Amino acid sequence: MSTLALVVRGLNRRFGSREAVRELNLSVRQGDVYGFLGPNGAGKTTAMRCILELIQRDSGTVQIFGDTGRAARRHVGAIVEAPSFHGWLSGRANLQLACAYAGISRAKAGAETDRVLERVGLLHRGKDRASTYSHGMKQRLAIARALLGPPRLLMLDEPTNGLDPQGMREVRELVRSLALHDQITVFLSSHLLSEVQAICNRVGILSQGELRVEGDVSTLLAGEASPTHVVEIGTPEPTLLEQHISGWPEITLEGPGREGRRRLRVQGLEIPQLVQRLVEAGVPLQSVVPEQRNLEDVFLEVTSGSPR
Amino acid sequence: MNGVVHLGQLVLAEILKLQSRTSARAGWLALALLGALPPAFLAMMGDATVTAGGGPVQFDLSAANGVRWALVVRNFYIAQTFLLLLGAQSLAGEYQARTLREDLLRPVPRWAVLGAKWGALSAWSGVAVALQWVVAVVVSVLLLGSEGDATWKAVFLGHLAAWLCDTSFAAVVLLASAATRTATGTIAAVFLFVALDKFLGWILWIGKGIRDSLPLDVSEQVPAVVDWLLVASPYLPSRAWGIWSEVSLSEPPVLQSWLSLVGITLLAALATERIFARTDVP
Numbered sequence: 248m249s250t251l252a253l254v255v256r257g258l259n260r261r262f263g264s265r266e267a268v269r270e271l272n273l274s275v276r277q278g279d280v281y282g283f284l285g286p287n288g289a290g291k292t293t294a295m296r297c298i299l300e301l302i303q304r305d306s307g308t309v310q311i312f313g314d315t316g317r318a319a320r321r322h323v324g325a326i327v328e329a330p331s332f333h334g335w336l337s338g339r340a341n342l343q344l345a346c347a348y349a350g351i352s353r354a355k356a357g358a359e360t361d362r363v364l365e366r367v368g369l370l371h372r373g374k375d376r377a378s379t380y381s382h383g384m385k386q387r388l389a390i391a392r393a394l395l396g397p398p399r400l401l402m403l404d405e406p407t408n409g410l411d412p413q414g415m416r417e418v419r420e421l422v423r424s425l426a427l428h429d430q431i432t433v434f435l436s437s438h439l440l441s442e443v444q445a446i447c448n449r450v451g452i453l454s455q456g457e458l459r460v461e462g463d464v465s466t467l468l469a470g471e472a473s474p475t476h477v478v479e480i481g482t483p484e485p486t487l488l489e490q491h492i493s494g495w496p497e498i499t500l501e502g503p504g505r506e507g508r509r510r511l512r513v514q515g516l517e518i519p520q521l522v523q524r525l526v527e528a529g530v531p532l533q534s535v536v537p538e539q540r541n542l543e544d545v546f547l548e549v550t551s552g553s554p555r
Numbered sequence: 556m557n558g559v560v561h562l563g564q565l566v567l568a569e570i571l572k573l574q575s576r577t578s579a580r581a582g583w584l585a586l587a588l589l590g591a592l593p594p595a596f597l598a599m600m601g602d603a604t605v606t607a608g609g610g611p612v613q614f615d616l617s618a619a620n621g622v623r624w625a626l627v628v629r630n631f632y633i634a635q636t637f638l639l640l641l642g643a644q645s646l647a648g649e650y651q652a653r654t655l656r657e658d659l660l661r662p663v664p665r666w667a668v669l670g671a672k673w674g675a676l677s678a679w680s681g682v683a684v685a686l687q688w689v690v691a692v693v694v695s696v697l698l699l700g701s702e703g704d705a706t707w708k709a710v711f712l713g714h715l716a717a718w719l720c721d722t723s724f725a726a727v728v729l730l731a732s733a734a735t736r737t738a739t740g741t742i743a744a745v746f747l748f749v750a751l752d753k754f755l756g757w758i759l760w761i762g763k764g765i766r767d768s769l770p771l772d773v774s775e776q777v778p779a780v781v782d783w784l785l786v787a788s789p790y791l792p793s794r795a796w797g798i799w800s801e802v803s804l805s806e807p808p809v810l811q812s813w814l815s816l817v818g819i820t821l822l823a824a825l826a827t828e829r830i831f832a833r834t835d836v837p
Contacts, residue, residue, distance in 0.1 A: 299660055302835035320662040327660070331653035336575060347568030348661035350561055392657065 250277040250312070252322075252400050252432040253298070258307030260290075260297050267293040269456040271307065275400075275434055275449070280426045282447035282464070283436040284542075286550055290456040291436045292328060295404050299325055312399055321350075324398030326406055330389030334378030338369060338388050341377050342395065349395045363391040367421065383414035390421060401425060402434045407442060419446055444468075444542040454550040467545045475548060476513045478521065479504035481534035491528045508534065562667050569675035573641060579679055582637035586629060586683045590690030593628045594621030598698035617703025621695030622688065623710045623803050629687055630717055630799060632749075635724055638680060642728030643741035645672045650736050656836050666828045673722075673729055673824070680721035688714050706805060713803025720796040723816050726823035727792070733830040752793045759788045790815040 251274055258271035268290045275281045285291045297304040299320065311319035332341045339360055346356035364370040367387040372380070380388060386406060393401055406422065407415040423446050425431045437443050443450060444464060451461040460467065482488050488509055492498045497516050504510035513521055518537055525532060573579050597614060598621070604611040614620075646669075649655040658668060688711075731744040763785045766777065788794060789811035798812050 296835075301656060301659060301837075303833065317662045317664060320660070323660070325660045327656060329653075331657060333572065333575075333654060335577075336572070340575075344568050344572055345657065345661070347564045348658045348663055350564075350662065353564065353567075 251275065251310070252277045252279065252312060253281075253434060254308075254310040255294075255298060256308045258294065258297055258309070259305045260293055260302065261305055266456050268297060268304075271453075271456075271458055273451050273458055273461055275432060277312075277399075277432050278426075278430065279449050280422070280433045280435065280447045282443035282450040283434060283453065284438065284440065284443060284450055284546060285436075285453035287438065289453045289550075291453055292404055293456075294453065295325075295327060295402060295434075295436055299323065299327065299402065301327065321396075322399045323402055324393030324396060324400075325402040325404075326386075326389045326393050327402075327404045329408070330385060330392070332377040332385065332388065334376065336377060337374050338377050338380065338391075339364065339373040341388070342373075342392055345392045345395055351395065359395060363394045363397075366394060367391040383410050383417065386410060386414065386418060387421070390418070394425075397429070398431065400432045400434060402436075404436045405438070406435065407437070407439065415442070422446055440542045440546055450542070452546060452549045459549045460545070464542065468540050468542070476516075476518060476521075477501070477510065477538040477540075477544070478513060478518060479508040479510050479534075479536040479538065480525070480532065481506065481508040481536070482531055483533065484531055485509055488525070488530050491525070491530060495524075504536075508536065510538075561663075562670060565663065565667055565671035566674035566678075569645075569671040570678045573645065573675045573679055574682075576641070576644065578637070578640055578644065582634075582641070582679070583683055583686055585637070586634060587686045587690045589629050589633065590622075590625045590687035591694045593624035594618070594691055594695040594698055597621050597624055615703040615705055616699055617701060617705050618692070618695035618699040619707045619710045620703050620705035621699045622691040622707075623705050623713065625687060625691035625695075626710065626713055626717060626799065626803055630720075630797075634680065634683060634717075634721060635796075637683070638676060638721055638725055639728050639742060639745050641679060642672075642676055642725055643732055643738040645676065646729055646732035647736055647741045648738045650732075650834075650836070651738065653837065659836055665831050669729060669733075669824075669827055669831055673725055676725040676728070677718075677722040680725065681718055684714050684718045684721070705803075709805040710803050713799045716802040717799035720799055720816065723820040723823075724796055726820045726827070730823040730827045730830075733827045733834065736834070749793070752791055756788055756791050756793055759785055759791075763788075792819055795819055 253273070253275040255271055255273045258268055259266070260268040271294055283291055283294075293302070296302045297307070298309050300316070309315065309319065312322045314322065333344070336344070342360045342363065343356050346359060351359050360373070361370065364373045367390050369384060369387055369391060372384065377385070377388065390406070393403070403422065407418050410418060419442060422433055422435065426433050435443065435447060447464055449461070449463050450467065452459050480488060489500060492500055492511065497514050498521070499512045499514075501510040501512050518535065522532065522535055597616065600614050601616070602613065604613050606612070646655070659665065727748065728741065728745055731748070732741045735741050735744050766774070766781070766785055769777070789809050792815070794809070794812045795815035798809070798816060801807075801809060
């Protein structure tokens, strides 16, 4: 059984009459790169702030590598929303201040600062004022700060927000490398589905403050979490196809597909059963092309109906 | 790591951060200059006499009195204005700039963060007092004589008392910072507090004057609670933060003001800790 890096149980947080996070339960295993997904305003950042005790929770428990409270934060390096620095100080001086707060002795702070600056490729700019850094460099400096310690769990809130494609790729590669080579468990909040699909092995999808789905990315993409399939049917008699499916409530015609096919959404029916039913109805089939699901499909299914 | 050692490390980190601020260095420079100007002014006055209390009064032209003058000018809200500015930047300013959040992500108790900031403000004030003392002593010894009523010991102790008063004032600034969470709010709240305190002191002074001038038969009918209130002025923050004046003049200490100084500091620290522990940090 794998060790659990982060366990959240029954987490609630309300702002006035609005429930920002409702009965949140999630588990992140050691070694996971966990994608925490949700539309804007779903409660991702509030949940992260509650986990990191920046804001108080109304109820619920958080365990990080079995520890709670301040002891739990010893295991964590984090970036919450846009990182902030003392702009008049150098990048290195900012990190050395953070060393003091991380409990790293002054004797070790210099070497630790060099280590993290090198890890994010900023060693050559360490002496420059943080205010002179580009947005991408600030993001890397923030990751460097989060890596002080080093942490066992890295919590990143929208780490590629506002970065250009090159910067996004650099951060993505860095996160991937941290998980792979440094064996750091990563908890990554994002609304960039392609990014999450590219680097995460597990995801949790939050909508309106509630965790709607949690599981392995491969499982979710295989459709086990949802009985819905999208399939394109090629037939020389599309009118006949449309006539038949209009009487079958499990099947919805979504519109034209590629190469003249018809695009169908099938609920609660496996594809072989669909084919059998069409054949029995006398619909001649030329091709059946199931659409490969991606995280966006899963996300939209889970969050459909929730306000954006 | 040992908790005490860690707190020391936090204080040192906050001191290094605070001294790197332009406003902190400007404050030191301004207060060092203030160490030179009052003794120089006193030397310029020379044997001039002024009328005070109905008769001519000559200035005490001793070097120790020159240093005391510098202390008096410093405490005419000049050092306190810098402390207010730095305290507001240090807590509320960092709250607004979100840099406080980065510190609180670390495994430190919030009271230690406050303690470190208070320690850094106290250290800044200590350096400011010391700088001003050195400059004032050099200028006074060069320009003024050694004969006079002021004593070096009392003036030195007055500087130490002024530093103690600053640490108490810094605790109140941090309380205002924690309560308002904005730098401008902190400055406004402290100004309001000082103004109310002064107003209350003035009311008590007027009230005591009226009370003392009442005819005996009317005086006897005044409720005891009024008398208790009228003798409360030594407890006011402005009196507590002004104990340096009595100390530097070798006057007997006003126990109520010393008690008040300790009480204000402890109460402010406790209230700040309670507020900050419950503060949601964005």
